[in-house]
Amino acid sequence: MxxxxxxxxxxxxxxxxxxxxxxxxxxxxxxxxxxxxxxxxxxxxxxxxxxxxxxxxxxxxxxxxxxxxxxxxxxxxxxxxxxxxxxxxxxxxxxxxxxxxxxxxxxxxxxxxxxREQTPQRWADELQAVRAVARDSNLGQADSKPGQAASGPFNHPENSSNQEPSMEVKLNTLPGARVAYLRHTGPYGPSVGRFWAETFFPWRAAQGLGHAPCYGIGHDDPSVGDPAKFRYDACVEVPADYVAKSPAGITDLPGGRYAVAAFYGTGADISLAWTEFLRDWLPASGLEPDGRPCYEYYPADGRYDPATGAFECQLCLPVRAR
Known part of the structure; x- marks a missing residue:
């Protein structure tokens, strides 16, 4: 060596x-x-x-x-x-x-x-800023690649700039899962996508886990803290006897009651989706999050469109009654 x-x-x-x-x-x-x-x-x-x-x-x-x-x-x-x-x-x-x-x-x-008192206004400002970025991004994509603008759930033709998109959310009881993970440290966004493609997927294939469902866990709220210190885990489900070797870690995702939103779109869309979920849907739901982590669930047979980069996953938010 x-x-x-x-x-x-x-x-x-x-x-x-x-x-x-x-x-x-x-x-x-x-x-x-x-x-x-x-x-x-x-x-x-x-x-x-x-x-x-x-x-x-x-x-x-x-x-x-x-x-x-x-x-x-x-x-x-x-x-x-x-x-x-x-x-x-x-x-x-x-x-x-x-x-x-x-x-x-x-x-x-x-x-x-x-x-706490400033939270509603802070969240409203954050929603407005994220939506503005998403609109600008989608316009840029449409100009540069006709017919290949982002195809996420918030970019359908019926969703104009003055019409707020809706989110379909179901309350489900999800099972727990044992996962192996690789950790990315740094800002959320494009670098996380590169981490999946360049680091996590090759490692998963080498482990013989290419057909197992995956999970993505963001440990930090983007509205709080330094983006350079944000932690994101790309995870794959593993059997109970799986032994993690460096650099992977092992953790157990707890089961229980989750609010689950179906997502189909690009990496640029998913930030808006999470912001809508947490800042718009959740406050109006009568529910509140508990201490379990939020995560993205990527089914083993999930859709992926190489032409647009659009993919399928579920956004899973742990909730309880207020």
């Missing part, structure tokens, strides 16, 4: 172990996350772990924990309007409402209550 190949193997192994730590943190934000415990999760010595974590993430462990707790809290405050602020603070690991309020204002420039 060449030295460069050896370095790459070691780097991927480190990424696998560090991603395991980040997953553990997200699942245990309400608990004390001490350095020795997290070092054990990564199978590093506590003496070296803090320096390795900072080098890999670009943040100290303390800064990372504070950021994740506040970003998750911001999402909970927006999505669960009836949940007391103190409950949100405790759920992400703050010991008191006062400490949470101070940290939140330092991070977001307003109190938790003000953030």
């Amino acid at each position: 060449k030295p460069s190949d050896s370095n790459r193997v070691h780097s991927l192994a480190y990424a696998q172990r560090m991603n395991k730590v980040l997953d553990h943190i997200d699942r245990h934000l309400d608990q004390a996350l001490d350095l020795p415990v997290l070092a054990e999760v990564a199978h590093f010595s506590a003496f070296h772990f803090h320096r390795l974590f900072a080098a890999w993430t670009g943040e100290t462990l303390g800064d990372y924990l504070r950021r994740r707790r506040l970003e998750v809290a911001a999402v909970h405050l927006a999505n669960n309007p009836r949940r007391p602020v103190l409950d949100v603070a405790l759920a992400v690991g703050f010991g008191s409402g006062e400490a949470f309020a101070r940290a939140f204002k330092l991070r977001f420039g307003c109190t938790p209550s003000a953030w």
